[in-house]
Amino acid sequence: MTLEMLSDSLTKIVKKITFASLIDEKLIKEVVKDIQRALLTSDVNVKLVMDLSKTVEDRALKEKPKPGLSKKEHILRIVYEELVALLGEKEEFLPAAGSRIMMVGLQGSGKTTTIVKLSKFLQKRGLRPYVIAADTKRPAAYEQLVQLSEPLNLAVYGEPENKNPIEILKKGLQGAKKTDVIILDTAGRHSSEKELFEEMKEILEVFKPDERLLVIDSSIGQQAGVQAQAFHEAVGITGVILTKLDGSAKGGGALSAVARTSSPIRFIGTGEKIADLEPFDPDRFISRILGMGDLKTLMEKARELDELGKDQMENILKGEFTLVDLQNQILALRKMGPIGSIMKMIPGIGMSLPKEASQVTEEKMDKFMTIMNSMTAEEKNKPKIINSSRIRRIARGSGTKTEEIKELMTYYNTMKRALKAMMKGRFGKGPLARMMRGFR
Numbered sequence: 001m002t003l004e005m006l007s008d009s010l011t012k013i014v015k016k017i018t019f020a021s022l023i024d025e026k027l028i029k030e031v032v033k034d035i036q037r038a039l040l041t042s043d044v045n046v047k048l049v050m051d052l053s054k055t056v057e058d059r060a061l062k063e064k065p066k067p068g069l070s071k072k073e074h075i076l077r078i079v080y081e082e083l084v085a086l087l088g089e090k091e092e093f094l095p096a097a098g099s100r101i102m103m104v105g106l107q108g109s110g111k112t113t114t115i116v117k118l119s120k121f122l123q124k125r126g127l128r129p130y131v132i133a134a135d136t137k138r139p140a141a142y143e144q145l146v147q148l149s150e151p152l153n154l155a156v157y158g159e160p161e162n163k164n165p166i167e168i169l170k171k172g173l174q175g176a177k178k179t180d181v182i183i184l185d186t187a188g189r190h191s192s193e194k195e196l197f198e199e200m201k202e203i204l205e206v207f208k209p210d211e212r213l214l215v216i217d218s219s220i221g222q223q224a225g226v227q228a229q230a231f232h233e234a235v236g237i238t239g240v241i242l243t244k245l246d247g248s249a250k251g252g253g254a255l256s257a258v259a260r261t262s263s264p265i266r267f268i269g270t271g272e273k274i275a276d277l278e279p280f281d282p283d284r285f286i287s288r289i290l291g292m293g294d295l296k297t298l299m300e301k302a303r304e305l306d307e308l309g310k311d312q313m314e315n316i317l318k319g320e321f322t323l324v325d326l327q328n329q330i331l332a333l334r335k336m337g338p339i340g341s342i343m344k345m346i347p348g349i350g351m352s353l354p355k356e357a358s359q360v361t362e363e364k365m366d367k368f369m370t371i372m373n374s375m376t377a378e379e380k381n382k383p384k385i386i387n388s389s390r391i392r393r394i395a396r397g398s399g400t401k402t403e404e405i406k407e408l409m410t411y412y413n414t415m416k417r418a419l420k421a422m423m424k425g426r427f428g429k430g431p432l433a434r435m436m437r438g439f440r
Contacts, residue, residue, distance in 0.1 A: 003251040007289045009038035010083075014076065014290050023071045028060045035079065043221040043253030048086065048260070056082050080286060087282040088259035093239065093266045094125060095211060097180040102207055104200060104231060105215035107188035110243040112141060114215045114269060115185055116148040117277035118241070121267075122181055123152060130179035132172035133158030134165040134203065137187035137196075145185065148274070155179065165199065169206055184209065197234050204235050213266060215241045216258065221250025225257030232263050239266035242280075246270050323380040326412055327372045330365055367400065368408050374398035383412065 013034045020027055032053045039049045056078055065074035095101065101118075105111035112135070119129040131149065133156055135141040142158035149156050157172040169184065176182050184207055186200060204212070214237045216224045224242070231237050240263045245251045258265055265280040372380060374397035379386055386394075391405045398405075 003042070003245055003289065006038055006042040006252055009034070009041070010290050013038070013079070017072055017075050017079075020072065023075060025061060028057060028075065031060075031075070031079070032057045039252060043250040044086075044256045045222055045253070045260075048256055052082050052086055080290065083286045083290070084282045086256055086259065087285065088264065090281050090283065091239065091264035091266055093211075093279060095122070095127070095181050097127065099180075099211065100182045100184070100207060100209040101211045101213060102184045102186065102204065102209035102235075103213055103215060104186050104235065104237075105188055106217065106220075106227060107138075109188060109215045109217045110269065111135075111188060111215040112145050112185065113148060113272075113274075114241055114243055114267075114277070115145065115183055116152065116154065117269065117274050118213075118267070119149070119154050119183065120152055120274050121277055121279075123154075127180040128178075129154060129181045129183055130176045131156045131183045131185060132169055132176070133185050134168045134172070135185050135187045136163045136165050136168070141185070141187075152274070165203060166206055169203060173207075200235060211238045212236060213239050213241055214263065215243060216254065218242050218245045218251045218254040221253035222257045224254035225261050228258050228261045228263045232261065237263045239264050241265075241267040241269065241277075243269035246276070323372055323375065323383050323412060324377075326415075327369065327380065330369060367404060368411070371398045371400055371405055371408050383409065 013031055016027075016034070017023070017031060035056065036049055036053045039052070040046065059078045059082075060075050063074070063078070065071055069077065103111055103115055103118075105114075115131060119131065122129045131145065131154060133142045133145050142156075142160045145158070146156050157168075157175055159168050159171070162168055165186065172184075173182070184203070186203060187196065212235050214228060214231045216227060218224065220227070224240075228237065228240055240258050242251075242254055242258065242265060245255075245268050255265070255268075267277050268280050268285075270276045270278055371394060374394050375386075379390060379394075386405075386409065391402050394400075394405050395402045
């Protein structure tokens with residue numbers, strides 16, 4: 001079960017509670033069993049699941065709702081709080097100028113790509129990272145690091161012919177005087193490789209890092225906890241970065257396993273693009289996975305783009321947009337991440353947006369852009385005038401089929417209806433409008 005499937009399962013549980021006609025012991029027990037099933041299928045440790053479900057059931061049956069909360073809201077709050085507790089506490093990460101970060105990880109964990117992602121994260125916060133490539137074990141590790149770093153103008157020091165990481169480190173440090181943060185890449189290893197672990201300890205003594213970050217592939221599931229503990233005992237890990245959470249079948253297992261060690265989760269990798277690295281925040285993560293949205297992260301992403309101003313962002317949220325707006329927003333949204341992921345950050349959309357709208361592929365978006373480029377200005381500003389004859393003309397001009405034009409219009413209208421419902425519809429007299437006012 002991928003995290004998307006886990007999110008679907010948990011969102012169904014939220015819906016079951018939200019739309020229940022009666023909150024009684026029978027419903028609570030059904031919800032608890034649904035939670036157990038969803039978490040176990042996502043590879044979360046059995047004992048953790050049973051402890052969590054027992055706590056949820058006990059609290060739901062015994063605790064009285066706080067003033068101002070309905071019984072439904074009370075149950076949802078309990079589920080939310082216990083899932084957040086399962087993933088540990090939030091750990092802020094922003095190194096000071098002059099900091100040194102040592103990156104360690106398992107073979108094939110995605111460490112090199114993660115280093116570049118972390119560098120971009122630091123650059124956005126006004127820091128100048130400098131990378132020393134001391135992974136002498138993996139073929140072409142230095143070349144890959146240089147290639148990924150070029151678009152960021154990221155300084156990288158390495159000696160591809162030198163197989164001595166200590167020598168590379170010492171020479172690299174000499175060229176790091178005009179930088180803010182030094183990031184050291186080390187060879188990937190396994191917790192059972194004692195010789196490599198000894199080398200890692202020697203590097204540690206020379207480098208004297210302020211942070212020691214462990215990169216782990218989420219696909220190893222509950223074994224992530226074992227590996228985190230082994231690395232922590234060896235070098236004193238100060239944080240973990242979990243990669244490939246966007247497609248891992250064992251993401252829940254990896255998250256919960258690492259959270260149960262003494263190593264805090266600093267970041268999660270949510271995709272293959274360099275921008276797909278997020279500071280880990282259990283509250284935000286659980287809000288999104290429950291379909292409750294993450295408007296704060298969405299607004300932060302929007303602020304990073306010149307193409308997506310505040311007025312356009314509000315148009316997206318309100319559903320007040322033409323095909324011209326849609327065209328402009330697709331360009332900007334694609335830079336923020338997968339369209340479906342962005343829409344799920346909007347509170348309520350995770351539950352209300354039909355799958356056919358949220359799972360539109362990047363390839364499909366390219367096709368939509370081609371179609372809209374073949375429309376007249378009037379058609380894009382007044383989509384209602386697009387009739388059968390106009391559809392045939394647009395299809396000829398864009399080299400597409402009439403069915404694809406209709407698919408675009410269906411997508412456009414579906415998005416508009418769903419977002420409009422969030423402003424005025426059955427979700428409580430415009431909860432999104434109230435939240436938007438809080439960001440002004």
